[in-house]
Amino acid sequence: MVNSKDFAFKVNKQTPTEGSLPPAYGTVIDCRPASGKRGRSEKEVKSRQVRLTRVPDPEGVDSKRRKRETQDSINDDGTATASKEFSVGAMSTASASTASAEQPPVVRKSQPAPTKFRRGTVLKKQVDLDSWFTILRFSDPAQLLEMRTRIVSCYRFLRDNPMLWKHSRDHFYDDTLPDPPSELSEFQYAHLRHGHGCMSCHTKSTRKTYWAFLRRWCKTCLHSRIIKEHDVLGMLKEANEEHMLDLLKCLPVAIFDSWDNYVGVGPGNTHPQKNVYILGDVEKLLEEYARERDENPATWHAECRVWMGEKEKVMQERHGFARKMELWxxxxxxxxxxxxxxxxxxxxxxxxxxxxxxxxxxxxxxxxxxxxxxxxxxxxxxxxxxxxxxxxxxxxxxxxxxxxxxxTPDSRRLPDPLSLARDRVQHHLPFFSQPSSGTNTPSTDPFF
Incomplete structure (x- = not known):
C-alpha cells in the first residue's frame, strides 16, 4: 500500500518471461493534493482495507510464479485479474463470495495493556525469582543489605542465596575486595563492611569495624571488653594450663598504641605497642579447652596438639584476612x-x-x-x-x-603605621606631636 502525499510517480507493467509481449503501457499515480476550486470541493479519500480475490491463471499458459495458497493475488494497478472465458464482474463477485464462505473473518485477540506501577497497588503478574537473581547481582552490596533489613519479601530470598552477595561484591568492586574467611558468612561479611551502628549498645553513628575481632563497636564498648596480654597470661596461670603460649596463638589479637587507640591486627613486637585480646574470647577458649579435656582425659594429651593446631589455623586465616581488609x-x-x-x-x-x-x-x-x-x-x-x-x-x-x-575608608580601622611614618617623613614632620602643656588646645597635626 502506498501512502504518500505531494508526489507523482509512474508504475510500469512487469515484463512476462514467456509468451508474446503485450503492448507497453504505464499508470501514473498522482498523490498530490488538488488545488484551486477543485481542491476546495474535493475531499481526500481515506484508505480502507479491501478483501483481495483469487483469480486462476489463463488456460494453456504455464505460470512459473510462486504458488500462493493462503494469500490472494492482485495486480499492480490494484484490480483483480479475470480469465479470458469469464467476464470481470462475474468472476470478482464469485471469488469474493467463495472467499468469504471458505475463510471466516479472523478475530484478533486484544493484547493486554502494559503494567502500570502505582503506589499502593499490588501487581497481578509477579516477577520470577530468576529475574530477581539476575537484577540483584548487579546491585550494590550496601543496597542489598538495606533491602534485606527493610523489605520483608526480600529477606528470605537474600538469606537463601549467599552466592548473590558474592556476585554483587565482585561486580561492584571489580574483584578487589578480599573474600571472607571461613568463619564468616556472606551476609555477616556484608553487614560488617557496609552496615553501621554499634553491635553492643546499638549506637547509630558507629561505623568503625575492628577486623581483628570481626566486630563493629563504639569506642566505649571496645575498651570495656578488651584485656591486655599480661592479664591473659595471669588467667592462664590460674587455670594451671601447660600450653599457655600455644593457647595465646588460638586467640584473636589486636595492637593498641600507648594512647589506647586501635592500630591494627596483631601481634605486635615493638615496645610502645601492646597486644590486646577480648575477654569473652579468652573465657570461651578456656571453657572449650576444659570441656574437651574432661571428655577425653585418657587421650587428651595426644589430641591436644591437634585441637590447638586447628584453632591456630583458623586464627591465622582471620589475621590474614584482617590485614588484607585494613590495607584495602x-x-x-x-x-x-x-x-x-x-x-x-x-x-x-x-x-x-x-x-x-x-x-x-x-x-x-x-x-x-x-x-x-x-x-x-x-x-x-x-x-x-x-x-x-x-x-x-x-x-x-x-x-x-x-x-x-x-x-571607602573605614573610620573604625586604625591607620597603617608604616604608611603613616612614610607620609610624616615626606612632609618633614616629627613622628609624635608634642603640644604645649599650658594650653588645652588640640593638636593641629593632620595625621592625629
Missing part, C-alpha cells in the same frame, strides 16, 4: 581523598576562569575574599555550568562589596 580500606581511603582533592582543584580552576570572563572581571584575590567562593571550592564535585550559575550572582555581589570596602 587504607588504599580506598587514599584514592578517595586524592579524587576529592582533584575535584576541588578543578572547581577552583573552573571558577577562576569563569570569574575572569565577567564584566568587570573578578581577580583571584577578590575571589579569595568572597565567602561563597570559599564554601564552593571545598565541595568534592566536578564543576559544571549549573554550579557556576548558582555561584555567579553571589560572587558578583560579594566582589562588589569587597571593592566598595577597599575604596
Amino acid at each position: 580500606e587504607d588504599h580506598a581511603r587514599q584514592s578517595k581523598s586524592s579524587d576529592f582533592q582533584e575535584k576541588k582543584t578543578a572547581r577552583k580552576r573552573y571558577f577562576k576562569e569563569k570569574a575572569a570572563e565577567l564584566t568587570p572581571p573578578i581577580s583571584e584575590k577578590e575571589l579569595q575574599l568572597c565567602p561563597s567562593y570559599r564554601r564552593a571550592v571545598v565541595i568534592p564535585k566536578m564543576p559544571n555550568m549549573l554550579s557556576w550559575s548558582q555561584l555567579k550572582p553571589k560572587v558578583e555581589k560579594e566582589a562588589a562589596d569587597v571593592r566598595a570596602r577597599c575604596t
Whole structure:
C-alpha cells in the first residue's frame, strides 16, 4: 500500500518471461493534493482495507510464479485479474463470495495493556525469582543489605542465596575486595563492611569495624571488653594450663598504641605497642579447652596438639584476612581523598576562569575574599555550568562589596603605621606631636 502525499510517480507493467509481449503501457499515480476550486470541493479519500480475490491463471499458459495458497493475488494497478472465458464482474463477485464462505473473518485477540506501577497497588503478574537473581547481582552490596533489613519479601530470598552477595561484591568492586574467611558468612561479611551502628549498645553513628575481632563497636564498648596480654597470661596461670603460649596463638589479637587507640591486627613486637585480646574470647577458649579435656582425659594429651593446631589455623586465616581488609580500606581511603582533592582543584580552576570572563572581571584575590567562593571550592564535585550559575550572582555581589570596602575608608580601622611614618617623613614632620602643656588646645597635626 502506498501512502504518500505531494508526489507523482509512474508504475510500469512487469515484463512476462514467456509468451508474446503485450503492448507497453504505464499508470501514473498522482498523490498530490488538488488545488484551486477543485481542491476546495474535493475531499481526500481515506484508505480502507479491501478483501483481495483469487483469480486462476489463463488456460494453456504455464505460470512459473510462486504458488500462493493462503494469500490472494492482485495486480499492480490494484484490480483483480479475470480469465479470458469469464467476464470481470462475474468472476470478482464469485471469488469474493467463495472467499468469504471458505475463510471466516479472523478475530484478533486484544493484547493486554502494559503494567502500570502505582503506589499502593499490588501487581497481578509477579516477577520470577530468576529475574530477581539476575537484577540483584548487579546491585550494590550496601543496597542489598538495606533491602534485606527493610523489605520483608526480600529477606528470605537474600538469606537463601549467599552466592548473590558474592556476585554483587565482585561486580561492584571489580574483584578487589578480599573474600571472607571461613568463619564468616556472606551476609555477616556484608553487614560488617557496609552496615553501621554499634553491635553492643546499638549506637547509630558507629561505623568503625575492628577486623581483628570481626566486630563493629563504639569506642566505649571496645575498651570495656578488651584485656591486655599480661592479664591473659595471669588467667592462664590460674587455670594451671601447660600450653599457655600455644593457647595465646588460638586467640584473636589486636595492637593498641600507648594512647589506647586501635592500630591494627596483631601481634605486635615493638615496645610502645601492646597486644590486646577480648575477654569473652579468652573465657570461651578456656571453657572449650576444659570441656574437651574432661571428655577425653585418657587421650587428651595426644589430641591436644591437634585441637590447638586447628584453632591456630583458623586464627591465622582471620589475621590474614584482617590485614588484607585494613590495607584495602587504607588504599580506598587514599584514592578517595586524592579524587576529592582533584575535584576541588578543578572547581577552583573552573571558577577562576569563569570569574575572569565577567564584566568587570573578578581577580583571584577578590575571589579569595568572597565567602561563597570559599564554601564552593571545598565541595568534592566536578564543576559544571549549573554550579557556576548558582555561584555567579553571589560572587558578583560579594566582589562588589569587597571593592566598595577597599575604596571607602573605614573610620573604625586604625591607620597603617608604616604608611603613616612614610607620609610624616615626606612632609618633614616629627613622628609624635608634642603640644604645649599650658594650653588645652588640640593638636593641629593632620595625621592625629
